[in-house]
Amino acid sequence: MGPLVPYDEALAEVAAETGNGLERLAFPIPDMGTPTPETMVRILDAMDERLRAGKRLYVHCLGGRGRTGVVLGCYLVRHAPRLLGTDDPAEAPERALRAIVERRRAFGMPFAGDSPQSEAQFQMVWSWRVGQ
Numbered sequence: 238m239g240p241l242v243p244y245d246e247a248l249a250e251v252a253a254e255t256g257n258g259l260e261r262l263a264f265p266i267p268d269m270g271t272p273t274p275e276t277m278v279r280i281l282d283a284m285d286e287r288l289r290a291g292k293r294l295y296v297h298c299l300g301g302r303g304r305t306g307v308v309l310g311c312y313l314v315r316h317a318p319r320l321l322g323t324d325d326p327a328e329a330p331e332r333a334l335r336a337i338v339e340r341r342r343a344f345g346m347p348f349a350g351d352s353p354q355s356e357a358q359f360q361m362v363w364s365w366r367v368g369q
Contacts, residue, residue, distance in 0.1 A: 241339045245365070260292075266304045269355040277311055277361070278369070284312060303354030306337055310353060310362035313337070330363045 245261060252259035264280045266272050272280065284294055298304035315335035318324040321332040337352050353359050 244330075252329065256307055260287075266298070266307075269303055269358070271307055271357050271361045277308070277365075280308055281315055281369075300354075302348060302352040303358055306352030306354065307358040307361050310334055310358075311365040311369075314362060314365040314367060315369055324340075324354055324367050326366060329367050330365065334359070334362060 239297045240367060248259055248261050251257075262283055264272065264276060264283075266276075271277075284296075296305050296308055307326055310330070310333045313336055317329035317332065321329060321336060323329055323332055334353075338350050341348075341352060353362060
């Protein structure tokens, strides 16, 4: 696989053609890595802000497993009472990780159990707290 081609221009063209207001937010995270806790809070805050405004989100990384999984896992833990039905700090990360696997399986995604991908990514989800 070659280098990734930036798609900002293509995204702007699609947004202009469809009038749907597509917006790209970039939070670079090294492959197999995790953001700092402060950066994760900024990512989750940006997601919350856009969802409150009625926008849709598409969270992705190159493979859609590691970095995507850690962001979605922390988001689910943050909102565990509403999204996962628990505010138990010990139970929320487990439910978040299970929800990711179940959703990936429901969509027929390969490697359903490999999201997040690295031990550091799993540890970040396990250490994240409800409301953080």
